[in-house]
Amino acid sequence: MSGAFDALRTQLREAAATFADGPDALEGILLGIVDDVDRAQREPLEIFPVCHHSPASAIAMARRLRQKQPKVVYLELCEDMAPLLTELRNCRLPVAVQAFATEVEGFPAEWSPLSVVAPITEASAEYQAIAYALETPGVELVLVDRSSDHVFQWEAGEAEPADPDAPPAEEEAALHGDAIGVEIGDLRPRFGELEEHLLRHGRVRHWSEWWHQYVELPLGDSDHDAYRQVMLLIGSLFRRLAPGDPRRVRVDEDRERYMWTRMREHLAATGADPADCLYVCGAFHAASRVAEFGVHGTDTFEIGPPSASKWQHGLIPSSNAAIEAQFGLAAGSVSIAATEWAKNLKRTKVQPFRLAGQAGAKKKPGKTAPPVDPAPTGPSDKLSGFLQRPPVVDRLDEAELLGWSVDIVRAARRNGYLASTADAIAVFETSILLAGMRDRAKPTPYDFQDAAITCIEKDAVPGRRDVRRLVEIMMGGDRIGQVGYDALPPLARDVHDRLAPLELKLQQRGVQRALLDIASRPELAQCSDVLWMLRYLLPHGAARPIMGERRLGERPIQESWDVALGTHQRALIELGYEGVSIEQVLEQRLRSAAYGPHATTATVLEAVEDATLYLRSRRLANELGTRALEVLATERSVDGAPEVLRRVRRLLAYYRTSEPVLPPWIESFVKTGYAHYCTLLPTAFTDEDATIDQVAAMLGFLFSMEGLALSLGCDRAQLELAFAQSHPQEPAKLALLWAAQVQLGQLSRAELRERCDELLGNPLVVPVYPRYLSGFVHALEPVPGLTDFVVEAVSNAFRRLPDPVLLPWLPSLISTLRSGGAELAPMLIREAGRIFPDRLAALDEWVPPWLAQPAPEAVQPRRTPRGSGAALLAAHPATCDAVADLLGCDGMWQTADPGGAGAELLGRYPETAAALAELLAKP
Structure with a gap:
């Protein structure tokens, strides 16, 4: 067999001497490529090189499997994904096999969760191999590539972080999330100048179009030997011209050592004959030069142990757009490949393999064709003939091109374009013109796409879809897969079972409306609980309430929901990797938020509220409440004081109305919070980083919780001492201190009114008077009884200040009130509506109540008998x-x-x- 390529070696050696300055460099590359092909051809275990999502590879694979009928199929796929392949019967392709790990050990915590996906389409060689092995009795399928854990051990350490400024991906393109993609046969030049050279001389725009024109079409009708040798040639060429990145080279070679080590281990354990086996791998790895290559290679490679991370496995829906986005393919290339696959099946009459029970598969598998063994003399040199053969000139299929032109005009009309019959003729003629300019007799789908964009889209897109997208849809569309009910994890099946009373098609993509009349059908209350938990756990849009809300202490009567679980099936499946029920996953999420390294008192109280609201778990709420008490005792800032105040008030109101006694944790929280905020109050008044709303929230906690805190044993002297030590300089905080002193009885309203009058009478203070008003507005949080006084203060400012002072001062006042007191403004508006007259005519005679108060009468001393x-x-x-x-x-x-x-x-x-x-x- 070694002499099969001697003639080709001689021709390449003469070409290298003719076209290069010296025969050494070019000759070494060209002859090395032939040696790689010869070595792979002579291997006793047949190597079948493929390219991912290639119709030519899928046709060649189906044809070879029916001829050879191997008993063992070795497949380049993560070995830990093998148990899931049988579940493909319950799915509609394309889907992706996923490995998912939330409990990460041995990797940085910021990598969590770890996710690896391997998408599978029907027009792919790997699916043909899987379907053959699973549907043919006596055939064993062995996955030999590195495990998902080793993927991160070898590659993720050098992976570049995602661009935070990158635009968000479309819904279909985001089906894989941020998972690392694993595919069979990543065949693309890694040498940028080589790819640019091929695209320029091939007169194409991107790599997918070049591959379709110069590899897919010529290999579509080739025999097995020609297919293998050409694919090995391309793989060896791209490998030898790849840049010498040490990390990339090391990973590639380690993968090849890993796979050959696993295959030799299996052959030794089972005693299988290599002649009855087939090794399916990417063409890039088929032309390997590592010492472990082949059945008789060395056994020096040691496979390292996996990390302690706990991996979960499942199937998630995929789509053509998701595959294109993840692996850098041209938009629409996978859809065009699916169309080409269907055409090749009709032309070649090859019977593909399909899993029984799958969408599009027959109920009973067809009869297997009798084996046709290859000639025993071994393959001959098919490369010389293939390389010297002129390009095949395909005849123009006018009927096909005319049908495309009519269909795209019809689709354009439905999407708002002013297209006509003349545009269909223009697209037809332009497609032929573009193909001729690119040395093609028959227009390809890419030529047709360019012609349609030129003739129809012009300079505007009237609708949501452009012409490029319309062509993709017409060529087959973005086919989106679906994982069947039986292949879902237990959590996802449990969700479907519990939502069954809604009578919705939960597997169907799109939004469905669910109406819940809980008053007349109490059993729907359980569906409401599930939907609220899904809203908390799943991305926005999976379960969205239209009518109804969930608050502490309230029971729902009627609700309306938009449900799109079919669209967000991937997210629902990934929940199944975290637990067996949504209650368990929600509890884990709440604990993770409460015990995380960045947990604050506000976040822990939020977890307490969510545990009560969604799980109704008193045990978990008490545990998380104790955690909130611990976090509060360690905080040294008041950043979360407003949120803490709001949540503690809600929880207190709930417990007072629904529980006979307050839980011990919240009593301790009030006591600790009272002492905590009393300690931090003097510093917060003078700290520039502490905002006015944060200080107001502290005072709101102290004043609103004071009665409960004193009854639990707190000392009011702490609060009085804190105020004695507070000396703010900022106007807003000073006004807030005055309002608090009124609440404590340390300052009377008359004295506060006098101070405000002094501020308005001081021309140096008038420009910053809005900041004092901002402090008074924020004081309504801890001291709501001052609402009428704040209205009085604002009214006096408008009454006393002249226009030259008031007009420049007014924008500052409005911006201050809007930015600092937007939540408290309604209180002022209601109070002003109560005080001011409701008719314009009465305004002229109206006297403010604070000016209409009668003077106190002089009290005559009453004489009392002495004694x-x-x-x-x-x-x-x-x-x-x-x-x-x-x-x-x-x-x-x-x-x-x-x-x-x-x-x-x-x-x-x-x-x-x-x-x-x-x-x-x-x-």
């Missing part, structure tokens, strides 16, 4: 002792004469004496 006060106190010592206790006075009773100090004190304060007398006179 009557002392006699009154002496007559009722118990009452006096009670009042003294309330006032915090300690002392002993002393005897005093009528003219003593007590009578003199009561004479000085006759109102107090009169009030005590009236109190004692009541029965």
Whole structure:
């Protein structure tokens, strides 16, 4: 066999000497390629080189399998994915076999979750091999490529991070998520200048078009030997001209060593004859030069152990667009390949292999053709004839091209284009013209696509789809796969079973409306629970409420949902890798958020609320509440104070109305929070990083929780001491401090009004007066009773300030109120509506209530006989002792004469004496 390519070697050696400066460099490359082909041809275990999603490879594979009928098929695919291949019967292609790991050990935590996918289409050689092995009795399918764990061990360490500024992928293109793609036969030049040279001289735009024109079409009708030798030639050429990236070369060679080591292990364990085996791999790996190559290669390669990561496996839906986006193929190339596959089947009469029970498969498998063994003398040199043969000139199929032209005009009309019969004629003629300019007698789908864009799209796209997309749809469209019910993980099947009362086609893509009348059908309450949990766990749009909401302490009556589980099937399947039920997954997510390294008090309280809202789990809520208490005790900032206040208030209101007693954790949280915020309050008033809303939230927590905190044993002196140590300089925080002092009784409203009048009367302070008002507006959170005073402060500013001062000051006021008090503005508006007149005519005579207050009448001192006060106190010592206790006075009773100090004190304060007398006179 070694002499089969001697004539070709002689011709290449003469060509190298003629066209190169010296025979060494070029001759070494050309003769090395022939040696690679010869070596692979002489291997006892037949190597079948393929290219991913290539119709020519699929046709050649189906033909060879029916001829050879091997007993063992070795396939280049991750070895840990083997148990899932039988589930392909329950799916509609294209789908992807996925390995998924959420519990990552041995890899950086930021890589989690790890995901590897291997997409499979019907027009692919790997599917033909899988279907043959699974449907033919006595045939063993062995996956020999590295495991999913080794994919990340070898490649992910050098992977480039995703571009955060990249535009979001389309829905169909995002079906694989951010998974690493694994495919059979990644056959593309890795030498950029070589690819550019091929595209330029081939007069094509991208690699997919070059491959279709110069490889797919010529190999579509070739025999087995010619196909193998040409594919080995291309693989060896691209391999020898690839740049010498050490990491890429190491990974490629390690994969080849891995696969040949696994095959020799299997041959030794089973005693299988290599002549009865078939090795299906990419053409790039078929022309390998590693020492482990072949049945008789060395056994020096040691396969490292996998990491401790726990891998889950399943099938996820895929699509033509997802495959193109993940592997860098031209848009529409996979759809065109599927169309070419269907045409090749009709032309060659090759019977493909399909899994029984799959969409498009026959109920009973057809009869297998009798084996046709190849000639025993071995393959001859088919490369010389293939390389010297002139290109085949295909005759123009006018009927096919005319049908394309009519169909694209019809599709363009439906999508808003003003296309006519003249455009169909123009597309027809332009396709022939473009093919002639590119040295092609028969227009390819790519020529037709360019002609349609030129003649129909012109300069505007009236609808959602452009002409390029319309051509793709017409050629077969973006076929989207589906994983059948039986192939779903237990969690996904459980979701479908629990949503069965809705009577929806959950496997169907698109949005479906679900109406839940829970009042008349109480069993739908369980469906509502599932939908709310799915809304929390799945991406936006998978389950979207149209009517109805879920709040603490409320029960739903009616709900309306938009459900699109078929569209988001991948996300639902990946939930199944995290647990056996959505409740378990939700609990894990909540624990992960609460115990994560970046967890804050607000995030943990959110987890507590979600556990109560969606799971109704008192046990989990108590556990997470205790965690919130721990996180609060360690925080040294007030960044999350507003969110903490809102969530604690909601939880307290819920527990007070639904529980007989408060949970211990929330009582401890209130006590700890009271002391915590009292400690941080003086610093927050002076810290420039602490915003006004954060300080207001701290005060809101202290004032609203004060009663509960004091009843639980807190000391109010902590709060008074915190205010004594607070000395803010910023106007908004100073106004907030004044409002808090009014709430504490340290400052009266009259004194606060005087301070505001002083600010308005000081021309140096007037420009920053809006910031004081911002502080007063934020003070409505802890001190809502000051709403009328804030309305008064704003009104006084408009009443007192002249227009030259007010007009430049007004935009600042509006922007300050909008940015800093948007949530509290409704309170001001309601109060202003209550105070101001409701008619314009009454405004002229209207007097503000704070200006209409009558002056306090002078109190005439009431003369009391000296000694009557002392006699009154002496007559009722118990009452006096009670009042003294309330006032915090300690002392002993002393005897005093009528003219003593007590009578003199009561004479000085006759109102107090009169009030005590009236109190004692009541029965």
